[in-house]
Amino acid sequence: QKEVEQNSGPLSVPEGAIASLNCTYSDRGSQSFFWYRQYSGKSPELIMSIYSNGDKEDGRFTAQLNKASQYVSLLIRDSQPSDSATYLCAVRGGTYKYIFGTGTRLKVLA
Amino acid sequence: EADIYQTPRYLVIGTGKKITLECSQTMGHDKMYWYQQDPGMELHLIHYSYGVNSTEKGDLSSESTVSRIRTEHFPLTLESARPSHTSQYLCASSVYGNTEAFFGQGTRLTVV
Numbered sequence: 001q002k003e004v005e006q007n008s009g010p011l012s013v014p015e016g017a018i019a020s021l022n023c024t025y026s027d028r029g030s031q032s033f034f035w036y037r038q039y040s041g042k043s044p045e046l047i048m049s050i051y052s053n054g055d056k057e058d059g060r061f062t063a064q065l066n067k068a069s070q071y072v073s074l075l076i077r078d079s080q081p082s083d084s085a086t087y088l089c090a091v092r093g094g095t096y097k098y099i100f101g102t103g104t105r106l107k108v109l110a
Numbered sequence: 111e112a113d114i115y116q117t118p119r120y121l122v123i124g125t126g127k128k129i130t131l132e133c134s135q136t137m138g139h140d141k142m143y144w145y146q147q148d149p150g151m152e153l154h155l156i157h158y159s160y161g162v163n164s165t166e167k168g169d170l171s172s173e174s175t176v177s178r179i180r181t182e183h184f185p186l187t188l189e190s191a192r193p194s195h196t197s198q199y200l201c202a203s204s205v206y207g208n209t210e211a212f213f214g215q216g217t218r219l220t221v222v
Contacts, residue, residue: 034210
């Protein structure tokens with residue numbers, strides 16, 4: 001079992017719809033959770049960080065964390081073609097290493 | 111915007127050459143990381159550092175070495191490049207605590 005698991009996609013959504021991206025992790029000691037966006041050939045850029053159970057909203061993005069279920073999700077409202085990218089879930093535990101999932105490729109159809 | 115810089119951005123080099131990929135950050139971050147990423151694939155941690163004179167191997171076996179003599183500088187060296195080293199190398203840094211990591215723009219290495 002991988003430490004951080006994501007569906008590789010592609011996840012295709014029409015423009016204006018809500019995109020829902022999911023991530024599960026195996027280490028119950030994980031303390032910090034992050035979503036990064038990566039365009040093809042570019043480096044990852046941080047979108048959201050979340051540290052406690054519940055929802056955290058930032059503009060069109062909402063991160064959700066459920067530590068009991070070891071589950072993190074990212075919702076993108078009013079999806080735009082410019083949101084088309086690979087979304088990486090990252091988890092950080094007590095060793096301060098960031099472990100990344102394989103990423104979910106999102107395609108927003110105009 | 112994160113201030114972490116990688117040079118060169120692109121490098122094409124012959125087999126057997128020694129290469130050093132540079133990574134510098136101006137944020138005073140104590141933790142620094144090197145990841146390797148093949149196109150369309152996941153990031154693999156190859157080296158990390160908690161601070162000056164601290165380096166650790168990551169989860170992916172790598173023939174590279176790193177050093178951390180200054181807080182802001184974390185170079186990665188390949189003593190003898192091989193075609194299997196062709197990949198993108200990403201440097202990242204973070205501050206102490208449960209905070210996010212910031213990435214440099216990456217170095218795309220091609221060994222011919």
